[in-house]
Amino acid sequence: MDTLRSKGWVFDAPSSSNPWYHFYTLYDFAxxxxxxxxxxxPAMFALTFFGVLHVPINVPALGISTGEDNLNVDRELIAHGVTNALSGCVGSIQNYLVYTNSLxxxxxxxxSRLAGVMLAAATAGILVVGPVIVGFIPVMVVGALIFLLGIELMQEALVDTWGKLHRHEYLTVVIIVATMGAWDFxxxxxxxxxxxxxxFVVQTSRKSAIRATFSGKITGSTVRRPPIQQRFLKEAGQQTLIIxxxxxxxxxxxxxxxNTMRGLIEEEAFNRRPIRFLTLDxxxxxxxxxxxxxxxxxxNRILRQRNVQMTISGLDVEGDVGRSLQNVGLFEPMSGVEIFEDLNSALEFCENDYLKVFYSHREALLNGKNKTSTFLEVPMAQGQSHLGDAVVSSPRQQYLQQAARTTLHENEVAVMAPAAWSAMRQPLPLLLQTFQGLTTRNEDFWFRVCRYFVRESYAAGNILYHEGDAPKGFYLLESGMLRAEYELPQGRYFEIIVAGRPCGELPFFSETRRTxxxxxxxxxxSWCLTVExxxxxxNEEPEIARELLTVSLKLTTERMDSITSYVLTTAA
Incomplete structure (x- = not known):
């Protein structure tokens, strides 16, 4: 063995006759x-950082190389932390998963676990025997082992990944291999x-953060409004953009x-499609x-130069995103940004502002005051101007005025009819208003159904019915406002039901549970048609009952169209 050691075929044996625990006898706090x-x-912190960092790198890499799917990085981090703490307490070295040795x-x-236990036992045996065993290991075995591991790793990194990685990913692997070879692991x-x-930055930047854009003409709130309002809002909604x-x-x-938002307010694009509300979801x-x-x-500052109102929906003000926006002053009163919990509320806010123009024209039409003015100003509270343009003849204002005039003139009968209905007793005017445009029957036909409806009053906060209840009535809302809340496995949404609209028609006539x-x-x-x-x-008026069923199906179709449009928008 001495000849082999002198010729360099076997490692030199450490010249020490001390026992394996001699190291601990040398320690002296003084x-x-x-x-x-x-x-x-600083070196301790660096070792600690690297000890934490290597686990989520080496463990998944080892799992991929060995085909092991039962990986738990949290468990491995805890195991490394515990073993390193114990190792430090007994004065030993850092515990570290060496990828090449493990492979x-x-x-x-x-x-297998048995192999791990056997390896631990063999390591403990070597500890007791001491470093003298090194003097019996051939140098060529260690050299061959290093070459074998190096060749396998090079094959795995450069050959096996050829054609499987994108070009920039493969280039990254080549750079890493070259760096490790030239400098250090x-x-x-x-x-x-x-x-x-x-x-990551380059690839993520190439993917737009804008998932979808919609016009308010396509997407509206789930508020149940009279048909004439819906027709006006469909036209006015072109000035609402949802991103x-x-x-x-x-x-x-x-x-x-x-860049996308700047492009919206450039002169040419803005003249071609002027927007009034920009809703960011x-x-x-x-x-x-x-x-x-x-x-x-x-x-927001750029949009305000064009009098475009920014609204934000789907934002938790107390969440991380909300606090980040709040920290830069976006929610300050002077910014004029409106914040809403969901997209439905934001769309309702926009629609309510549009309806101010509509009702100004409607009032002028009824009072005959629109003969001397081409454009009508929208009555606004002092200091508040969501719709106001600096110039009344701006493209946006002209479009809204024209949409209001067109809708009112096309539905002049619907506008003037309520004045004629004022002399009638409820619920006949309410029936005629609710069923307007859905039936060809006149007031004489619907007068016969009035005695079947019962007048009911509800204080704010009262519940008409719960989800899952058996239907006990079909409601026509004369005044006030109702809120319908839907709890579904896919999520929740709500509807606002305004005066002049029905409520609960589908479960009532189909004899199904409340949704x-x-x-x-x-x-x-409200006026309620009970089950009795x-x-x-x-039994007594089958013709009226059949017509009422037909109207209820048409009402349900309108609701389903509105809800489907909103749900598809929120799912985008």
């Missing part, structure tokens, strides 16, 4: 240089992390969002950085 100890603290051990058959890891971050954002907004993705945004939050303040919980938002007066009265109507 001999510790505490200033030198403090100097090593060699598993490929050699050590792929740790340097290669850090270079790989930097390249991965750069690649749905998604993902994590940062300096890489916000650029395209800002944040329901799919899960994070935002400071630069992106600042960009929204710039966007929503309805409560009074304000003090309400409905049975009597079917």
């Amino acid at each position: 001999a510790v240089d505490w200033s030198a100890f403090l100097d090593t603290i 060699l051990f598993i490929d050699s058959g050590g792929n 740790v340097v290669g890891i850090f270079v790989g992390i930097i390249l991965a971050c750069f690649s 749905k954002l998604g993902g994590y907004l940062f300096f890489g993705t916000i650029v395209s969002v800002e 944040f329901s799919r945004v899960y994070g935002i950085d400071f630069s992106a939050a600042e960009a929204f303040t710039r966007i 929503a919980t309805v409560k009074a938002e304000q003090d309400c007066v 009265k409905w049975q009597a109507l079917r």
Whole structure:
């Protein structure tokens, strides 16, 4: 053996006759240089950081190489933390998962818990025997082992991934391999992390943060409004633009969002399609950085120069995204940004402002005051101007005025009819208003059904019925406002039911369970057709009952169209 050691075929044996525990006998607290100890603290933090970092890198890589699917990085981190703490307490070295050694051990058959226990026992035996065993290991065996591991790793990194990775990903692997070969394994890891971050930024920036855009003409709120209002809002809704954002907004993705919004208010684009409300839906945004939050303040300032109202929906003000936007001053009163919990509320806000123009024209038409003025000013509270343009003849104002005039003139009978109905007793005017445009029958026909409806009053906060209840009535709302809340496995949404609209028609006439919980938002007066009265109507006036069923199906069709449009928009 001495000849082999002298010729370099076998490693030299350490010249020591001390027992394996001799190391612990040398330790003396009195001999510790505490200033030198403090100097090593940065190195300790570096080792700790690397000890934490290597687990989520090496463990999944080892799992991929061995085909192991039962991976739990949290469990591995806890195991490394506990073992490193115990190792430090007994003065041993850092516990570290060496990818190459682990792969060699598993490929050699050590792929079971028993193999791990046997390896631990052998390691303990070597500890007791001492370093003298090194003097019996051939150098060529260690060299061959290093070459074998290196060749296998090069094949796995450069050959097996050829054609499976994108070009920039493969280039990243080549750079990491070259860095590890030229400098060090740790340097290669850090270079790989930097390249991965750069690649993430580039790839994410290429994907637009804008999930979808919709016009208010296509997407409206779920508020149940009279048909004439719905027709006007469908035309006026062209001035509402809904932009749905998604993902994590940062300096890489916000650029395209800002450019898109700047393009909307450029002179040519704005004249071609003037917008009044820009609704940004944040329901799919899960994070935002400071630069992106600042960009929204710039966007708002640019929009205000064109008198475009920015509204934000689907935002939790107390959440991370909400606080980030609040920190840059986007929610300050002077910014004029309106915040809503969901898209439905934001759309309702826009529609209510549009209806101010509509009712101004309607009042003028009824009073005959629109003969001397081409355009009507919208009555606004002092200091408040969601709809007001600086110039009354602006393209947006002209379009709204024209939409209101067209809708009112096309439905002049519907506008003038309520004045004629004022002399009638309820619920006949309410029936005629609710069924307007859905039936050709006149007031003489519907007068016969009035005695079957019962007048009921509800104070604000009272519940008419709960989800799952058996239907006991069909309601026509004379005054006030109702709120229908739907709880579905896919989520929840609500409808606002205004005066002059029906409620609960589908479950009542189909004899199915209630699908929503309805409560009074304000003090309400309604006319109710009970189950008993409905049975009597079917027996005594079958023609009216059939017509009522037909009208209820048409009402349900209108509701389904509105809800389907809204649901598809929120799902985009």
